[in-house]
Amino acid sequence: MSTGCDSLFPPPPPAQTGGATVREVCCRSLLNRCSIDDYSLNCYTGCRHACAYCYARFMQRFHPHSEPWGAFVDVKINAPEVLAREVRRMPPGSVFICSACDGWQPVEEHYRLTRRCCGILLDAGFRLNILTKSRLVLRDLDILSGRDVSLGVTITTPDEKQARLWEPFAAPIAGRLDVLRQARAAGIRTAVMLGPLLPGFSDDDASIRRLLSLAGEAGADRIWTDALNPRPRVWPSVATLLRRHRPELLPRYRAILFDPEARNRYTNDLAARINRIASELGLSRRLCGC
Numbered sequence: 001m002s003t004g005c006d007s008l009f010p011p012p013p014p015a016q017t018g019g020a021t022v023r024e025v026c027c028r029s030l031l032n033r034c035s036i037d038d039y040s041l042n043c044y045t046g047c048r049h050a051c052a053y054c055y056a057r058f059m060q061r062f063h064p065h066s067e068p069w070g071a072f073v074d075v076k077i078n079a080p081e082v083l084a085r086e087v088r089r090m091p092p093g094s095v096f097i098c099s100a101c102d103g104w105q106p107v108e109e110h111y112r113l114t115r116r117c118c119g120i121l122l123d124a125g126f127r128l129n130i131l132t133k134s135r136l137v138l139r140d141l142d143i144l145s146g147r148d149v150s151l152g153v154t155i156t157t158p159d160e161k162q163a164r165l166w167e168p169f170a171a172p173i174a175g176r177l178d179v180l181r182q183a184r185a186a187g188i189r190t191a192v193m194l195g196p197l198l199p200g201f202s203d204d205d206a207s208i209r210r211l212l213s214l215a216g217e218a219g220a221d222r223i224w225t226d227a228l229n230p231r232p233r234v235w236p237s238v239a240t241l242l243r244r245h246r247p248e249l250l251p252r253y254r255a256i257l258f259d260p261e262a263r264n265r266y267t268n269d270l271a272a273r274i275n276r277i278a279s280e281l282g283l284s285r286r287l288c289g290c
Contacts, residue, residue, distance in 0.1 A: 012110035038093030055231035104134035152191030157202035195226030
């Protein structure tokens with residue numbers, strides 16, 4: 001492991017790196033303005049979950065790595081110290097955790113940086129909007145419960161085998177639903193992001209109905225949905241997966257991602273079907289958008 005600045009951390013055990021290259025680095029800033037929320041926060045660059053559709057691949061334009069996305073994690077070991085300085089001069093607001101990684105990916109079990117930063121933000125009067133695919137977030141219910149927090153999970157498909165293709169190192173779907181149930185039992189507001197809905201895998205009516213039903217049964221207060229988006233560097237990863245497992249879908253994905261007219265038809269139809277099914281299930285009031 002290479003070290004970008006002095007560290008008091010011992011090396012993480014192999015189980016928490018999962019074969020990824022882990023580097024310790026220092027950051028100059030942590031709390032950033034963003035379009036999703038007032039601020040975003042990422043204690044790590046890179047994510048071991050290695051989701052094929054992950055839009056955060058764009059980070060490699062600014063932080064080049066020889067390893068592919070999903071095979072490296074840069075650990076910002078001075079994140080709590082930097083954040084403690086920033087919250088003294090930045091007005092409190094809502095913070096999205098995390099926008100370019102999963103804050104509770106396996107290395108967090110060792111470094112505990114996201115946990116420490118959540119505590120700093122809450123003590124300084126910030127609100128937290130958390131989105132994760134990891135059960136490790138349950139470790140931190142003790143500091144999140146009773147605070148101004150929304151805890152959400154991302155689910156892209158109701159099928160565990162499909163999820164393993166697209167999200168090879170994320171928690172099983174059942175584990176993510178358990179996060180919602182336990183957070184709700186702890187009195188925390190909950191949300192679920194159903195997306196990106198994957199053409200030919202999880203965008204048919206039966207899959208949408210199952211996803212919405214699972215979110216409703218888990219008691220999610222808010223349900224977000226999203227279509228697959230043409231983000232930078234996403235297409236090569238998605239195309240590689242399709243060539244291996246569903247090559248017949250390549251033309252459809254190209255059209256949805258790169259043909260404006262075809263994409264407009266697809267997203268309008270998808271939104272209409274989501275709204276119809278949500279209405280049939282009595283979940284329209286929880287549905288926030290597509």
